Amino acid sequence: MAEKYVLTLDIGTTTIRSFIYNSKAETVGSAVDQVVLHYPSPGFVEIDPDELWNSIKQIVANSLKDANLTAAQISAMGISTLRSTFITWSRETGKPFHRFITWKDLRADKLVNQWNESYTWKTTLRLSWALQNIEPLREAVKKDDVMFGTLDTWLLHKLTGGKIHVTDVSSASATGFFDPFCMQWGGWALGLFKIPRGVLPEVVDTAGEHFGSTTPDIWGKPIPIRSCMADQTASMWGSCCFDVGDVKLTMGTGTFFNINTGSVPHANVSGLYPIVGWRLGSELVYSAEGSNNDTASIIKWAQNLGLFDNPQDSAEIAESVPDSDGVYFIPAFSGLGAPYNDGSAASGFVGMKPSTTKAHLVRAVLESLAFRIAQLYNCVRAENSYEFNIIRVDGGVSNNDFIAQLVADLTGLRVERPLHTEMSSLGCAHVVGLQLGIWKSKEELKSLRKVECVFNPRPQVKKAYEVTCSRWEDAVKRMCGWYIANRSSQSINTVSDSSSNSFTPQNSFKVNSKKKRNSKHSK
Structure with missing residues (x-):
């Protein structure tokens, strides 16, 4: 043949x-x-x-x-x-x-x-x-x-x-x-x-x-x-997110956190929005999505700024210092998505001091991207009753070991990175191949999936980051509404109050304190 x-x-x-x-x-x-x-x-x-x-x-x-x-x-x-x-x-x-x-x-x-x-x-x-x-x-x-x-x-x-x-x-x-x-x-x-x-x-x-x-x-x-x-539907297919509760995280130009919600469209509560995943004849699948507009664009900006010569070196540079020395970065060149949904937010470093080095700035930048992902995950948990075990990552930024590991630490979930991270292209091939009969079922597609690396959560790291994340969130709030002229005190209060599902130690790090949730999830 x-x-x-x-x-x-x-x-x-x-x-x-x-x-x-x-x-x-x-x-x-x-x-x-x-x-x-x-x-x-x-x-x-x-x-x-x-x-x-x-x-x-x-x-x-x-x-x-x-x-x-x-x-x-x-x-x-x-x-x-x-x-x-x-x-x-x-x-x-x-x-x-x-x-x-x-x-x-x-x-x-x-x-x-x-x-x-x-x-x-x-x-x-x-x-x-x-x-x-x-x-x-x-x-x-x-x-x-x-x-x-x-x-x-x-x-x-x-x-x-x-x-x-x-x-x-x-x-x-x-x-x-x-x-x-x-x-x-x-x-x-x-x-x-x-x-x-x-x-x-x-x-x-x-x-x-x-x-x-x-x-x-x-x-x-x-x-x-x-x-x-x-592209996000294609990425879900490439990551084989076929079952209700399956989660994929694309870290490309922006970040897109998608959960398969099956045949039920998602009702927005804290900032996620319902989209149609795909329709194939009688099969109609929905997805709940949270996004952050700036991810790879932040990495590229940091490179152009001279913080590193090659993005591949950024993880090693970040790990060369034990912390960011109290420096925080807000990744909001195109505003902030859930839970803020604030298009007027600004980017910037907060907390720089004479002891701040280039390595501290790099670490602050990479940490901020993981913090935003953890916020999106917190929104997902607030709006769904599934038990999550795995995040399947793709996109160019997923190749950064520092970010991938920190996402695992802060969410408490195992992060799986595929051998090749261009899942949108592979997802297209999966769908076409099923149409042509090259592959017979979704189960066969799962068997073809190749995982290159697994990042397991480290509870002690999550605990150590509680104060850092809380202070980072405070820095974010200071940058919200930055581009609104003559912002009133009422709008400031609105920004603060809008973060009821935000990234605080109380509601973002005590993941295991909630009751177990039911969902079918592949290993």
């Missing part, structure tokens, strides 16, 4: 990756390129569609060359993309009305603040901003000449020669105006923000033949597209 090959295309905030896998889920070819981000005005973060399209075509071609294969030898491909990044284009000409407006873009933050500072509505309000401020787009809406799409929708439109205008449920649910409870575009949101329903794509299952095939002029032969999904 001829070998079957699956090609995956993973487009992140800063990186484009193309991998080719064989029937053993082994990588036989790959290529990587950087996404060029544009900052035309303060707070604006954009991607040029022509630049992105050219990069995508070249990266896939490079991966085929690396595998010594042609497009004709690829059985099918899968796609994963960053979420909440959108574009609009002419239905008649295909020409975009603007660049991609990314999930890190802050141009609509004033509108967000007016609407209860909801992080999940940010795409909705960015689109509303575009409809209000881009004159050619406003005129085209009147003529019914507009198509809206998140990055996946636009890419599928391009790959198929304009034949389809669709998005899958996982990408749709991240826009903020798709109702995960009713599984359709929310009429209340469209009316409230004056979004024409006719510009929106059809919402489809996460896998199937409805994605069509690439046109032969792109890579020489058509390649069937059998899956297209949001």
Whole structure:
């Protein structure tokens, strides 16, 4: 029997990756390129569609060359993309009305603040901003000449020669105006923000033949597209988080903490939000998600600042000192997610003194990323009744041993790091492979999973960090609302009171004092 090959295309905030896998889920070819981000005005973060399209075509071609294969030898491909990044284009000409407006873009933050500072509505309000401020787009809406799409929708439109205008449920649910409870575009949101329903794509299952095939002029032969999904859904598939209560932690440009909640959408209490994990026929799986916008971006900034030459050295530098010498760092270049949900928070070091060294600063930076993850886990515990045992990590920052171990220590959970940390690409391959019959079941996919390293929690370290975490949290509160002019004392109190589920020793470190929770969890 001829070998079957699956090609995956993973487009992140800063990186484009193309991998080719064989029937053993082994990588036989790959290529990587950087996404060029544009900052035309303060707070604006954009991607040029022509630049992105050219990069995508070249990266896939490079991966085929690396595998010594042609497009004709690829059985099918899968796609994963960053979420909440959108574009609009002419239905008649295909020409975009603007660049991609990314999930890190802050141009609509004033509108967000007016609407209860909801992080999940940010795409909705960015689109509303575009409809209000881009004159050619406003005129085209009147003529019914507009198509809206998140990055996946636009890419599928391009790959198929304009034949389809669709998005899958996982990408749709991240826009903020798709109702995960009713599984359709929310009429209340469209009316409230004056979004024409006719510009929106059809919402489809996460896998199937409805994605069509690439046109032969792109890579020489058509390649069937059998899956297209949001990057965090792909990561869950790559980490084999198939059972209710399974947890994965992606540490890439940002941090995304996801828990499989099965067939029940999650109701928000302390800052997590419900998203659709995937839909495959009758199988509908939801996820509860907490996020922190800045992770790898913090590491890159620290490198550019000169704190270390190579990110791989940062763990060793942090471990060269016993503590941060009372220095704390707040990782909030793009605001703070749960439990603060404060887009006006600022980043910065607090507590520097004459004895502060570069190593102390590095340790403070790495500790802050682990502290934020522990906060997200605390929110997860506050909103769910599952018994957690394992966190499955992925993403580039998960390769940092200092952070991975500290996450295990502070959460009290075993942290498993896979042999290869690019789980979004592998997750795409898993879904496509199931569609093609390369793999027969999710159990078979679990058997293919390869764990490179396990970090076991150290209770004594958790105890030692209680005072440090409490003081770090105090430093965070000082930076909340930093960019709100003339902030009143009432808003200061609101920030303090909003942390009832925050990272204090009382409610974050006494994990074992609560009653045991029920959940099926793989070893």
